[in-house]
Amino acid sequence: MAEPAFSVCVYCGSRPGESADFARAATAVGQWIGSHGGQLVYGGGRSGLMGTVAEATRLAGGRVVGVIPQALVDKELANRQCDELHIVQTMHERKAMMAERSNAFVALPGGIGTFEELFEVWTWRQLGYHDKPLGLLNVGGYYDGLLAFLQSSVTSGFMGNWQMDLLHTAADSDALLRTLVEAAGLSQEQIPLRSVI
Template structure:
């Protein structure tokens, strides 16, 4: 996937999140708050297409409020993740790689709500694509109830230890409030120069 244009407006947001609702209700509450903020700003949801967990919560709230929700799910997970039957659009892909590529193509920005290993992998991959200059779209974490505090501290440690450049660390937008996150996405400016392989980091 290569898209070096910078979106003129945030029209579609890819949301990565868990197929579980997590331990506390604050995670689902934040998903609903993000959905409400997106619908109020006319931003379409792009997500993994499931009806379970935080994934289902954010999609249900977008639809309840009259917004558009687009799901992307691989054939192999149609049953396991219980594909959402009421979406505006549903794309079924032949593989997980094709799923992630299509989600990236459909979105103008990427945000991770609380989730598990799959959520971590997805946001880190798309952030890496931005670091390499394959796209110029914002990436961020909605840090609900301190969920990502330890991860943020580790990212800062990686930057301090000079395995991540400061400008690439700054590409990951972190906010606890959905409106503040989307405001920063709207003002996002990617680094002037992408990271090139062989300059000392991976």
Template structure:
């Protein structure tokens, strides 16, 4: 595993554990010689994870749409900054450049990125691990809902098992090391007329 994409908030959130988790993730990636791929911002958890990785001697690739480069204040100190035309291009490039994906706390953009990359795995568009770093129990409610989706038959057990959960960077990165994606057939029942 040479690179990991981190999805996280452009806000720091209101709990100190969120920033601590972002710093720990940035340091862990640098210590393992893994390049951080992220949304390119210098603010919020995005900036914190990038700064921590850089301070620990790591490599950071930022990918930011041109229209957000000013609004989110594109990070000027990253190893490699890619300016793209759209959010779609950003997400596609993040997938291409990354060997795994981890969501830290964030808002609807973070959730959208997480669910899209997990869906791509379910559909066989990539075979890379996907995980959540559950800092301060941030994702507890989401995990309960995902378990309900599985119990009610909307998410298959194989798909549910694709999403790794850990409360430390090392727990996730160690789980990713031996990852073999399950076979998930996506079954769509056609309506009989």
């Protein structure tokens, strides 16, 4: 298999959520990554949105790299169909490897694990520990309340608008992924478009 054109770390729920829109969005993200010759880096599970985005990437011809702690192998049903499945000992190792293997980060709907992962890479970005772009896919307004709260943090003087500007947000997966890949320094001409059968 050829070297991937880019690598996107996706954070999302190990549950499917109540709306079919969440699974459709995860499928669209995986299809975009795979059809553009990319690589998915994610938490290594095969349940919920995690499994959906991984399977969509694989079926669209992309590489799939999963990273999962041993303690979660059974709980999150480790995805043995990954091109690479790394079983690590701690969450710290998991997150460090996922960050290291990626050009950009995107959060889909999820729970506190997804929130924690997003906030950590966002914090690292504002502190200058990395310069990789990050995005929030706001499917069906799922993150409206969080975004409103974050804006209230700016209004209250605990954050600056420049910090909010580090987080790209969109409701459309295609637009968000194009923005992130371009922000990572990869032009669209460098990214091949593969047909998805």
